[in-house]
Amino acid sequence: MAFNRADNGFLVLDNVRIPRKRMLMKYAKVSADGTYTPPIHSKLNYGLMVLVRARMTNMQAQNLSSATTIALRYSSVKRQGRIEKNQREVQELDYQTQQYRLFPQIARAYTFLFTGDEIINLYHQTMDGVDKGDIDLLPDLHALTSGLKSVVTFTNGAGIEQCRMACDGHGYSDASGLPKIYGYAIAGCTYEGENVMLLQQAARYLMKSVVRADRGVSLSYSVKFIGKKGEKRSRLGMQAESDEQEIETLLSSLEHIARRLAVEASQEWEKRMKMGESRERAWIELTVEMNRAARVYTRLFVAQSFHRRVMAAPSSLRPVLTHLLSLYLHYECVDMAHHLLHDCHLTGDQINYLKKRLYEDLRKVSYQHDHS
Structure with missing residues (x-):
């Protein structure tokens, strides 16, 4: 679906000997006598996959940006209906329903772009630490990239679909560019890990x-909120802010x-x-x-x-x-x-x-x- 140039397949090897020095032993190692030494953390086995997931947030932001740009331009040009008599028809973008569809997608595109930048920086920071024997950030990185891959791809798919429907029947036309963008983006829900399983x-x-917070153990930065007390009742809108x-x-x-x-x-x-x-x-x-x-x-x-x-x-x-x-x-x-x-x-x-x-x-x- 939408990846017509990709030809996925598999390779089966039988009775093939790989020289020990060519076994990509940066983290896991096999000595000359056959002794296996595992990596300092099991999640290091997924290092490349984690990097791909980290980059996916940026990629998805670009897809949503493209779809939103198309829908906004269409809604700015197309005019339909009159609000005031004897006035020309209004831009579709003047309708609150169209704004409610499209403006949140602008915010999401920026949000996912900024989040992607932060998570890629976290990946490089984590890998630099791993090279020095520091794995403190690795659990955060693994959890966040798993969650982001799931949430961002699903949300993006829904956002791009809103952009397509906001362009009326024209959005269904391949000439709009939206079907291809949607097909490319929605595939992210399944490649590099199925979304429900990754959550x-x-x-x-x-x-x-949660267990660590109950024991009074200091939590890493993405889960610090668990150890905070917080207000049971919000004062939102009750005072000038x-x-x-x-x-x-x-x-x-x-x-x-x-x-x-x-x-x-x-x-x-x-x-x-x-x-x-x-x-x-x-x-x-x-x-x-x-x-x-x-x-x-x-x-x-x-x-x-x-x-x-x-x-x-x-x-x-x-x-x-x-x-x-x-x-x-x-x-x-x-x-x-x-x-x-x-x-x-x-x-x-x-x-x-x-x-x-x-x-x-x-x-x-x-x-x-x-x-x-």
Whole structure:
């Protein structure tokens, strides 16, 4: 599907001798007498695969960027319907529904691009450490690249499909370029690891991190939120806040969801094992909840990466990036409203406030588009 030039196959070797010195023994080694020495960490066996997954986030961002650009240009040129009598038909992009479809894809494209940059830097930082015998960042890298590969490819596929449908019947035409972009991007859900299975890799790291947090052990940077207390009830919209302060509040709410889902999944796993289920049987019965926790953990990291990049941006770029970050976070929180309402972290009125702020973000992006 969409990879017409790729011809996948396999190779079977029988009774073939490979010289010991040609066995790619950077991490795992075989001595002259046949003694096998494993790598200092089992995840090093997947080093190249992890690098590919790290780069995939950037690749997916480029696919979404292309699709969004096509859809935005189409929606800027095409006019349909009149809002005021005796006025010319309006641009499709003037409709709130079209903005709601497309503007979040702009924010996502930037978000995934910035996250991809951060995860590639993390890969090189980790590998430099491994060469010196330091493997502290390796579990983070493995969990994050597994989660990102799953979440980003799935979200991108949905985003590109929204772009295609936003172009009416023209989006279905191969001449639009969108079918090829979609086919290329959606393949990422299955190559280099099937998405549902990869979420379980991230979930296992989450479960270990919950246990470590309970024991008071210091956690690595992508899971530090598990050890934080946080506010049970958010004060979002209850007091005047600047855009920057509200962004911090929204990030805290995403942390709250990720922490609760991880802890609840861990507690249920422990409960089942205490009732006599084997470790693996208990895990299999909870994989949907485990994957849910892993998905939100990954979405939290993506949001935090975007925030870190905005804070480090030049002052000339920060205002417009802050608008996109605000749009992204309000959209994410509205999308996860059921999680925020689950334990009354937010009220119904606060969810309405989130929607109101999201619509304001759409107007801000529309204004910037009109004056660009």
